[in-house]
Amino acid sequence: MSADAVTFEFVRTTREFFPQLQRWLREPHVARFWNHDTADADIERDFGGSIDGTEPCEDFLVRRDGLPFGFIQRYRIADYPEDLALLAALVEIPPGSISIDYYVGGPQHTGQGLGTAMISAFVAKCRADLPDATAIVVPVVVPNRASWRALEKAGFRRVGEGYLPPDNPIDDGAHYISRLDLDEGRPIHPVSPAR
Numbered sequence: 001m002s003a004d005a006v007t008f009e010f011v012r013t014t015r016e017f018f019p020q021l022q023r024w025l026r027e028p029h030v031a032r033f034w035n036h037d038t039a040d041a042d043i044e045r046d047f048g049g050s051i052d053g054t055e056p057c058e059d060f061l062v063r064r065d066g067l068p069f070g071f072i073q074r075y076r077i078a079d080y081p082e083d084l085a086l087l088a089a090l091v092e093i094p095p096g097s098i099s100i101d102y103y104v105g106g107p108q109h110t111g112q113g114l115g116t117a118m119i120s121a122f123v124a125k126c127r128a129d130l131p132d133a134t135a136i137v138v139p140v141v142v143p144n145r146a147s148w149r150a151l152e153k154a155g156f157r158r159v160g161e162g163y164l165p166p167d168n169p170i171d172d173g174a175h176y177i178s179r180l181d182l183d184e185g186r187p188i189h190p191v192s193p194a195r
Contacts (some may be wrong), residue, residue, distance in 0.1 A: 006114070008121040010060040010072065018043045020068050024105035033144045034103060035168035047165060048147040056080075062118055069109060069128045072102040072122050074130075077137060087137065091160035091177050096134035098126065101176045102147075115150040123154065127182055134183050139164050156180040 013021070021121050025036045037047070049055025050073070057075035057109050061068060077097045087093050100122065104115045126133060138156065140148040151157070156178035163173040 006117050007065060008118055009063040009066070009071070010122065010125055011063060012051075013047060013059040013061050013071075015044075017068075018047065020061065020105070021047060021071060024071065024103065027105065027107055029107050029110060030103045030105070030109050033141060033147070033168060048086075060122075062122075064109075064114070064118075068105065069104065069114070070104045070118060072118065073138075074098050074102060074122075074126060076133075086164055087139065087177065089116045089139045090162040091137070091179070093137055096132055097137050098130065099134075099137055099139075100126075104119075105185075110146065113153070115146065116153040119150055119154040120124045123180060123182075126166075130182075135179050135181045137177065137179045139177045141166055141168075141171050142174040142176055143171060146182070148178060154180070 011017075018040075022038050024030050025034055025038045025043075027191075036042070047059055050057050050059040056079035057073050058072045060071070062070040062072055064070075075098060077087065077093055077099050078095070083099075086094060094194075100118065100119075102115070102122070104110055104118070114182055123136065126136065136156070137159075138151055140151065142148075142161070148158075157180070159179045160177040161175060164175045166173045
């Protein structure tokens with residue numbers, strides 16, 4: 001399958017997408033690492049602010065070939081001073097850095113390289129939308145091998161590791177921290193998923 005055969009569309013979330021996010025957050029492969037409360041009020045609390053502009057992040061429903069596929073969000077790390085302090089204690093955070101959080105929604109789409117392809121496409125979008133962003137820095141809990149491997153395959157490099165408060169209390173807080181510099185002038189090429 002060529003990279004051109006897989007296309008992703010990143011659509012800013014609206015409340016009409018909440019039932020889809022709710023279903024995905026209940027999927028075992030997502031729930032294991034997002035560990036998110038999924039009652040209607042919890043979804044509103046955690047995703048409504050991006051829609052209303054009261055939360056400094058941007059949430060996107062990801063469509064693959066027109067169909068709902070996953071979720072990705074981005075935010076400027078400096079907009080979350082507590083997170084910035086925790087990360088900066090472990091690795092260098094260049095001014096202008098952003099971070100992303102993401103998941104592939106349906107279990108039928110996992111293990112095929114599509115997460116890597118989605119991340120690669122989103123990096124290109126970040127470069128286009130945020131020309132002043134310097135780097136994408138992403139902490140991933142160590143047991144989430146699929147996530148940190150997807151980052152590596154998308155061109156990120158591991159720049160550190162250490163303790164960060166885990167989303168799921170069953171994890172010990174050990175995280176790998178990966179980074180991709182956006183201002184290197186190197187285009188990121190879309191990654192073709194494995195067949």
